[in-house]
Amino acid sequence: MLESYFPVLLFLVVGLLVGVAPLVLGWGVGKVLGTVRPDPEKLSPYECGFEPSADARIQFDVRYYLVAILFILFDLEVAFLVPWAVVLKEIGLFGFISMMIFLAILVVGFIYEWMKGALEWE
Amino acid sequence: MIPTSLNAWVATPEIFLLCSACIVLLFDLFVSDARKQVTYLLTLLVLALTAVLTIQSLQQGLALSASGVSAARFAFNHMYVADPVADFAKLGMLLGVALVLIYGRSYAIDRGIFKGELFTLTLFSLLGMMVMASATNFLTLYVGLELLSLAIYALVALPRGNVRASEAAMKYFVLGALASGMLLYGLSMLYGATGSLDVYEVSARIAQAQFNPMLLTFGMVFVVTGIGFKLGAVPFHMWVPDVYEGSPTLLAQLIGSAPKLAAFVFVLRLLGEAMGQFGPLWGEMLKYIAILSLVIGNLAAIAQTNIKRMLAYSTISHMGFLLLGVMTHSEIGYAAAFFYAMTYVITAAASFGLIMLLSRNGFECENIADFKGLNKRSPWFAGMMLMVMFSMAGIPAFVGFFAKLSVLRALVDSGLTWLAVVAIVFSLIGAFYYLRVVKVMYFDEPEGELLAPAGELDAKLLLSLNCLLLLVLGVFPNQLLTSLSHAVNLTMAGSAGMMLQ
C-alpha cells in the first residue's frame, strides 16, 4: 500500500533538491565572486509588481487583474491539452473533435479580447 | 472510453444557440457603436430560430409520446434530456428573453448600455437556462446554473459608471457565489449519499434504500438552500429587493422572468424526479419556506414606495405560491407550479416593460408616486398597468387568478386546505399594494410636469398584446394548462419508468 506512494516521495526529494541547490550555489558563488553594493531598488524582491507581503488594502492598476485573468484562462487550456495529447491515440477522432470544439470556443474568446483591446497595456 | 450515446442532435436548439451566440459576439466586434441595432436584430433572429428548433423538438416529443414511446430523448450519456417539460420551459424562456430585449431597447439606448455585451451575455444566460431545463445530471445542472448566474452578474454591472448598479452586482455576485457554493456542497453530499450524479440513478438508489440518510438530509437542506436563493424565497431572498432596485430595469426584468422557469424545472428534476421518494421530507421544508415567502413578501411589499422594490417583494410572494404547488409533490401540484411560472414570466415581462416605457432619458420612473394620475396622461398606459396589476393580484378573468386557483386546487386535493386558506389570506393582503398602484393611477392628481409617455410603436404594440394575453389566458386558460400538465405527467411517468428498469 504505502510503497505506491514512493514516487511521490521521490518527487518531493527531487523537487527539494532542485529548489535548494540553485539557492545554495548562487549564494556560495556570489559570496566568492560578487561585490556588495546595495540600494533600495536592488533590495526589493521585484523591480515591478507588488511587495510580496504588505497590507492587502492597497490600490493598484486594474489592468493587472485583466492580465491575470487572461493568463489563467490560457494557462488552464494547456493543463487540458497535455493529458489530452498523451491519450490522443486512445480517444481517437472523438477526442480530437471535442478538443477542437473547446479550442474553437477559446479562440472566439481570444478574438474578442484582442479586438476589444484587452491585450494593449495602454 | 468513447461515449456510445452521444445523440448530440437532441440538443440542437442549445448547440445552435451556442454557435449563434459566438457569432453574435464576433459579429458585434465589427459593428460601430452607432449601429448596434444590427446586432439587436441579429439577436432577435437568433432567438426566433432557436424557438423554431425548440418547437420542432417539442413536436417530436409529443409525437413520440402519442405513438406510445417515451417522449424523453437523452443525449451526452444520459446527462441531457429533451422532453416536453424542458421544451415548454425553453419556449417560455425564449419569449421572456425576447421581451426583455424588445421592451428594453430604448431604455438601454438612453442609458448607454445598448452594447454588444448586452446581447451576447443575454444569449449566454439564456443558454444557461436552457441547459438547466434539460439537465439530468447534477453536473450539467450546475454548469447551466453557473452559466446563467455569471452572465447575469456581469449584465447587472453593465452600466459601469452607475454606483447603484455596481453595488447591486456586487451583492448579487457575493450572495450568489455563497448560494452556489451551498448548492454544490449539497450536490456533493447527495453524490456521497447515493453514489451517483445522475437524476434517475439517484432516484433508483433511493428507491432501493441504498443511501446514507443523514448525508442525504444534509445534502437536501443545502440543495433547497440553493434553490431557494435562485427563486428568491425567504430566508434566501435578501438579495432580491436590492438587486431589483439597483440594476437597470431591463436587467431586473431579465432576472425576474425567465430564470424563474429554469429554477422551476431545476426543482422538478432535482426534487421531483431525483428525490421524489422523499417528497414528504422536502415538501415539509418547502412548506415553511413558501409560507415565509408569502408572509414576508406580501407584508414588506406594502411598505414600499419604490415600484421596483415593490415588484421585488411581489416576486418573493409569487415564488412562495409557486413553491406551494411544488411542495404538494403531486403531478397536479407540479403542473400548477409550472403554469404559475409560465404565466408569471409573461406578467413580470409586462410589468417591467411598462416601467421602462414610462422612463425617459434622465428620468427613472420607479416611485409609485410617479404613476400619479397616469390615466390622465395616457389612458393606454394606465389601462395596461391596470391589467398587469389585476393579474398579479389574482383578480378573476386575468391569468393570475387561474394560476393561483390551480395551485390552490392542488393544495386542496392534497388535503392541505389550511395551507390554501393561508395562501388566500396573504394574497388578499397582497391585493392591497397592487390595487394601490391602480388607485394612484386613476384617482390621484398628477404631480409636476405632465409628460405623456411616448414609447416606440413596436414595444407598445407588443406590450398591448402581452397585456391582452393576460386577459385571453385568463378567460381561456385550459389549452395552456392541459398542455403543461400533460408535459409534467409525461416527465413524471418517464422518471417512474426509468426506475422500474
Place this chain on the structure above:
Amino acid sequence: MDMKTIYLLIPLAPLFGALVAGLFGWAIGRKAAHTVTIGGVAVSFLLSAYTLKYLLGGGEAFNGTVYTWTVIAGVDFNVGFLVDTLTAMMMCVVTFVSLMVHIYTIGYMSEDPGYQRFFSYISLFTFSMLMLVMSNNFVQLFFGWEAVGLVSYLLIGFWFKRPTATFANMKAFLINRVGDFGFLLGIGLVLYHFGSLDYATVFQQVAADPAGWQAKTITLFAGHEWNLLAVTCILLFIGAMGKSAQFPLHVWLPDSMEGPTPISALIHAATMVTAGIFMVSRMSPLFELSDTALSFIMVIGAITALFMGFLGIIQNDIKRVVAYSTLSQLGYMTVALGASAYSVAVFHLMTHAFFKALLFLAAGSVIIGMHHDQDIRNMGGLKKYMPITWITSLIGSLALIGTPFFAGFYSKDSIILAVEHSNLAGSGFATFAVLAGVFVTAFYSFRMYFLVFHGKERWMSAGHSHHHGDHDDEEESHDHHHGLGPNDKPHESPWVVTLPLVLLAIPSVVIGFLAIGPMIAGDFFNNVIYTNLEAHPALEQVKHHAHDALAMGLHAFMTLPFWLAVAGVAAAYLFYMVKPDLATMCDRFFTSIGIKKLMEEKYYMDHLYINGFAAAGRAVGTVLWKVGDTLLIDGLVVNGAARVVGFISGMVRKLQTGYIYHYAFAMILGAILMLSFWLYVWGVSGVFSN
C-alpha cells in the same frame, strides 16, 4: 365549410363587428363602423338561414362541445352548441330582426354622437343572444342570459346623461337580479341533483325515469318536503319572469323605453325578452313533469296578459303603448307555456318578433317624423305625410290584434285554443284572461293607430308640451327642436328607416300562414320540444285545427276571439274618431271611481318596490352599514388589520439593512435552522439509529 364552422361563425361574426366598432370606432369613423357591424350580422343571418334550410332538408341536429373552458370538481364548463330546429328558428328570428334594426339605426341615430358605440352594442347584443339560444348547457345559457342583460342595461342607459335613463337602466338591472337569483338557484339544483350541466345529459336522466324524478322531494325547511322538479322549474321560471317581464317582475320593461327606439324594437320587444319563453321551451322535458310549475306559469302569464293590456289603454307616449302591448303579448306566450303548448308559445314568439319589431320601428319612424315628440295626443292625420309608415303600422296592428290570415292571428288563436283545452288548475282564469285580452289589445292598438294616423292634425295646434322623450340630452351639441314648430310638417323618414319597415311587414303578414302547418301541426319540433300529450292534451286540439291554415282562417270569422277583436277596433273607432266626448266621459268616470288613478300608478307596483322593498332594504342596509360596517368591520377588522399589517411590514422592512453580511447571515441561519429541524425530527423518529 362543415356545419361546425358555420355554427362557430354565426355568433362570432357579430362579435367581431362589435369589437371593431367598439374598440376602433373612433378611428374608422361612422361609415366603416356601421358597415362592419351590418356585414357581421348579415353574414350571421345568411348562415342562420342556411342552417334552417339544412335542418329542414333533413340535416342532422348538432350537439357538441366547441371548447372546454375549465373542469372544476369533475363538472365540465363547456362552450358548446346545440343546433336543432328550435335553435335554428330562433337564430333566424334574432339575426333577421337584428339586421333590420341595424339598417334602421343608420337613419335613426344619424345625428347621435354615440353612433359607433351604439352599433357596437347592438352587435354585441346579437352575439350574446346567439350564444344564449345556441347553448347546449346551462353555464353558457347563463352567460348569454347575463350578457344580454348587460347589453340591455347599457342600451337603456345609452343616453347616460339623462337621469330618467340611468334610473331606468338601474331599475331593469335590479329587477333582473331578482329573476337571475332564482334562475341561478334553479341551475344549482339541476347541477346538484343531476350532476351535470349539459342539457342532453339532464334530459336523458329525466326521460329514463320520469316517475322517479317526479316523486323526488327536497327539504328546504325542516319538516317540509317539496317536490324537486316543481321547485327547480319554478326557480328557473323566476329567471324567465325577470327576463321576459312577467308580473310581478315586469316593472322594468315600460321604463326601458328610455333607450333609443331601435333598441326597444330589438331587445325589449323582439328578442331578449323572449329569452324566458325560449328557455322554458328548451327545458320542456323538465317542465312537462311538474303540473304545479305549469299551473304557476299559466296564472302568471294570464295576469300579465290581461292587466298589462289594460295599462296600454291609458298611455299617451307612443312607445309606452307598444311596450305595454309587448308585456301583454309576452303574457300570452307564457300562458301557452303553462298549457304545455310550448311549440305554440314559440310560434307566437316568432310571429310577435316580426310584427312587434315592425310596430316599434314604425313608432320610431313616427317619432322621427314628429321631430322627437312622442305624445300621441299631439299627433293625428299622419297618414297623409308618412304613407309607408302608415301602411306598415296598419299591417303591424292588424297582425297584433289577430286579424285572420295575418301572422298574429294564427299564433294567438292557437294559444287561445290551447288554453281552452288545458286541463291544469288555473286554466279557467287563463281562458278568461286571454279572451278578454283580445278585446283590450284591439282597443289600445287601434286607439293608438287612430290617434296617430287619422283624425285632426293636432300638431298644428298643439302647444309645445315639454313632454318629449328621446332627445333632451345635453350631450347633443347640435340644436334639436323638440316637436314640430308652428310651420313644420311631419315628413316621411329616409329609406334606411322605411326599408326595414317594409321588410318586416312582409313576414308580419305571411309568416303565420306559412309556418303554422309545419310548426304546430307538423313535425318541425319533433324530438326538440317534448310534450306529454297524455297528461296535457291541449296541444292535440291545436294540432287538429292547425292542419289547414286556410280553413283555420275562414273558421275564425265564426269564433269569439275574432268578434272580440272587431269589438275592440269598433270601440276604439267610436271613442277616438266618432265621439271623442265619450272617451272624456269614460275617463272622468274611471277617475271618479279611482280606477284611473290605480292604472296611472301601474297598480302601485313601483310604489311597492321603491317604498316597500327598496326602502326596507335601505333601512336594513343603513343599520348594517352604521353598526356592522363602519363600527365593526371598518373600525375593528379593516383598520385594525391594516394597522397590524402596516406595523409588521414596517418591521420587515427594517430587516432589509442593505449590508451584504446581514444577508449572507440570514441565508446561513436559514440553512442551519432547516438542518437542525430535520436532524431533530429524524433523530426523534429514529431514522439514524439503524
